[in-house]
Amino acid sequence: IFRENSELAKKLSEEIGKLAPKVAQKNGYDRIKIMNFCGSHEWTTTHYGLRALMPHEVELIPGPGCPVCVTPSSDIENVINLAMEGYRIYTFGDVFKLPTVNHYKKNEIGSLAEAKSLGADVRIVYSFADAIEDAKKDGKESIFFGVGFETTIPSYAVLFSRNKVPKNLMFYSSTKLTAPAAEYAVKLHKSSNHTPVSGVIGPGHVSTIIGAISWNFFPKEYHIPVVVSGFEPIDILTGVLIILKDLYNGNIKYTNLEYRRVAKLEGNIYAQKEISETFDVIDAIWRGIGVIPKSGMDLKEKYKEYNARLLISNNKPWDYDLPPGCKCNEVTLGLAYPTDCPLFMKACTPARPWGPCMVSMEGACAVWARFGSSQ
Numbered sequence: 001i002f003r004e005n006s007e008l009a010k011k012l013s014e015e016i017g018k019l020a021p022k023v024a025q026k027n028g029y030d031r032i033k034i035m036n037f038c039g040s041h042e043w044t045t046t047h048y049g050l051r052a053l054m055p056h057e058v059e060l061i062p063g064p065g066c067p068v069c070v071t072p073s074s075d076i077e078n079v080i081n082l083a084m085e086g087y088r089i090y091t092f093g094d095v096f097k098l099p100t101v102n103h104y105k106k107n108e109i110g111s112l113a114e115a116k117s118l119g120a121d122v123r124i125v126y127s128f129a130d131a132i133e134d135a136k137k138d139g140k141e142s143i144f145f146g147v148g149f150e151t152t153i154p155s156y157a158v159l160f161s162r163n164k165v166p167k168n169l170m171f172y173s174s175t176k177l178t179a180p181a182a183e184y185a186v187k188l189h190k191s192s193n194h195t196p197v198s199g200v201i202g203p204g205h206v207s208t209i210i211g212a213i214s215w216n217f218f219p220k221e222y223h224i225p226v227v228v229s230g231f232e233p234i235d236i237l238t239g240v241l242i243i244l245k246d247l248y249n250g251n252i253k254y255t256n257l258e259y260r261r262v263a264k265l266e267g268n269i270y271a272q273k274e275i276s277e278t279f280d281v282i283d284a285i286w287r288g289i290g291v292i293p294k295s296g297m298d299l300k301e302k303y304k305e306y307n308a309r310l311l312i313s314n315n316k317p318w319d320y321d322l323p324p325g326c327k328c329n330e331v332t333l334g335l336a337y338p339t340d341c342p343l344f345m346k347a348c349t350p351a352r353p354w355g356p357c358m359v360s361m362e363g364a365c366a367v368w369a370r371f372g373s374s375q
């Protein structure tokens with residue numbers, strides 16, 4: 001698609017190149033920092049070398065867009081303990097490999113993969129629906145370890161609301177909401193010594209569910225333009241150009257022109273209803289970061305018989321939960337690039353991930369490891 005649109009890509013990058021110095025001068029910026037909030041945006045940006053097309057004023061930084069990367073070690077440890085107690089665990093392939101904070105310690109189980117190697121019944125599935133089908137076969141007491149953002153949560157909710165979940169299958173929710181984390185990251189940049197974020201590439205997939213309007217708080221409260229963007233390189237280049245134009249014209253707004261082919265202003269009302277009838281919003285732990293208020297979801301009281309979190313009696317308060325030397329918290333919040341981590345492609349590689357951002361293809365470290373930084 002990029003090759004087919006190479007003329008358009010060239011035109012967009014030339015316009016970006018012309019406008020960026022004017023925006024920087026007009027607004028008194030050293031750098032125009034534009035943050036994405038979706039692992040797929042980071043994938044496109046890196047895979048297609050979009051950073052190499054940016055003028056030196058524009059910096060494209062990854063944000064907290066990978067649900068696997070931010071799954072707290074305590075949740076993985078809890079699920080490992082349940083696996084070792086005899087529950088069968090169902091989860092996704094990248095969660096299976098996700099290392100806990102104990103990963104580097106002797107005599108500790110560092111991942112669900114290690115638990116399986118020690119005899120636990122841990123099964124990889126593509127979806128909650130697949131886990132349901134498998135759990136029904138023999139009636140064994142089982143738990144689905146559910147991670148994901150608003151794009152994945154409806155697929156869980158709809159199976160509860162349609163009474164499809166068998167009694168022998170519980171659900172451990174480590175699901176997360178993107179907007180509170182996006183706001184957290186932007187606030188952090190504003191308050192720290194770092195250059196504040198000047199524009200946001202809004203997550204297209206998530207916006208199909210929660211609606212483009214959900215990002216209106218960025219222009220309204222933080223004076224930052226947002227463009228809800230698709231996942232082709234042209235989408236992202238267009239998004240960057242719209243942000244620069246907004247900054248130059250002083251017309252700070254959210255834009256849903258670019259990805260209107262999928263994301264509606266109000267989102268998917270049906271999915272929103274399914275989510276709100278099945279899950280409650282809770283304060284959630286983000287790995288390496290801590291608790292972000294109202295940024296996660298857990299099953300409602302009416303589904304308590306399914307709630308595997310209620311099996312955990314010793315819920316510990318959050319403690320720093322990254323392996324030593326891992327900078328995933330900084331990478332996730334856009335405060336560091338993967339290459340700033342001394343372990344990148346040394347002790348930590350896609351084949352042997354040391355930290356959580358190297359596991360999933362939505363993690364910035366895994367993306368940079370495969371495709372280079374394109375800076």
Ligand code: SF4
Pocket residue numbers: 325326327328331338341342343344345348349353354355356357358365
């Ligand atoms: Fe963590 Fe590995 Fe990324 Fe370093 S390279 S921040 S250890 S995931």
